[in-house]
Amino acid sequence: xxxxxxxxxxxSVQEGDSAVIKCTYSDxxxxxxxxxxxxxxxxxxxxxxxxxNVGEKKDQRxxxxxxxxxxxxxxxxxxxxxxxxxxxxxxxxxxxxxMRFGAGTRLTVKP
Amino acid sequence: GAxxxxxxxxxxxxxxxxxxLRCDPISGHTALYWYRQSLxxxxxxxxxxxxxxxxxxxxxxSDRFSAERTGGSVSTLTxxxxxxxxxxxxxxxxxxxxxxxxxQFFGPGTRLTVL
Numbered sequence: 001x002x003x004x005x006x007x008x009x010x011x012s013v014q015e016g017d018s019a020v021i022k023c024t025y026s027d028x029x030x031x032x033x034x035x036x037x038x039x040x041x042x043x044x045x046x047x048x049x050x051x052x053n054v055g056e057k058k059d060q061r062x063x064x065x066x067x068x069x070x071x072x073x074x075x076x077x078x079x080x081x082x083x084x085x086x087x088x089x090x091x092x093x094x095x096x097x098x099m100r101f102g103a104g105t106r107l108t109v110k111p
Numbered sequence: 112g113a114x115x116x117x118x119x120x121x122x123x124x125x126x127x128x129x130x131x132l133r134c135d136p137i138s139g140h141t142a143l144y145w146y147r148q149s150l151x152x153x154x155x156x157x158x159x160x161x162x163x164x165x166x167x168x169x170x171x172x173s174d175r176f177s178a179e180r181t182g183g184s185v186s187t188l189t190x191x192x193x194x195x196x197x198x199x200x201x202x203x204x205x206x207x208x209x210x211x212x213x214x215q216f217f218g219p220g221t222r223l224t225v226l
Contacts, residue, residue: 001169006153034214043202043217044154089154098144098167099215103153 002027004092006102013080014110021105023090024072030092033066033073034099038087047088048075080109113137115218117203123224124193132188132221136205143186144206144215145178149199157201160186193225 003026013019025033031052036044050057050064050073057064061080066073077084087106093099116135124130136143145157156170160180171177175193180186190197200220206213 032213043219045217046214049214093213098156098159098161100156101146101154106151 002030002092002094002100004090004100004102006090006105008105009103010106010108012108012110015080015082017080019077019080019084019107019109021075021088021090021107022072023074023092023102024070025092026071027092027094028068028071029094032093032099033064034091035062035064035075036089036091036101038089038104040086044089077107080107082109082111085109115203115205115216117201117218117221119221120219121222121224123226125226126195127192129189129191130193130223132190132201132223134186134188134203134205134218136184136186136203137207137216138184140205140207140216141183142206142213142215143180144204145186145188146202146204147172147199148202148220154202157188190223193223195225198223198225 006023034049035047037047038044048059048062048064050066055066061078063076085108087104089104090102091099118133141162143160147155158178159167175191178188200222202220203218204215206215
């Protein structure tokens, strides 16, 4: 089955700096890669996703890149703000099949 | 519209007792997932239901854990003879069939405490 690894487990940046979180996956058939944000005490919520037919997707201050050959994908947050502080999870799945999550990255943005 | 709901929101039980956790997915969503999240940890996959197919139970940590989904809608996760290490937040998520790529919508979770 699919195995997703995520790094780093914790990340601390200064407000305004960029943050990068990286994930690798094992199943070359996986073709959907979402990122979820979980604020303290709240449920995970989708913030951005990428499908295997594109290499990059951007939405305002967040972007995701995908390298299918190397089987890794990354989340980039620019101009970080304190409200970006949360736990971020990557995931991988094949169409409607079950989704497997990475272990999460706790991002702290210091004002 | 209504999102995924879970009940109870909190459950405190004594070691050795059985508990049942309920998940009501978004109406029309045919895929349903259960995850366990220990304090400060990631999302541990437990079980996955997709339509009428046999569920993927590969994530269930022991035979004390079971889940069923009646009528393709509501799901119940049952933990028998609870242990202290079962203490965690149990999250349910659902997604729709009919698309190739499905966002999972999470419920608020049930916080289980085993004394």
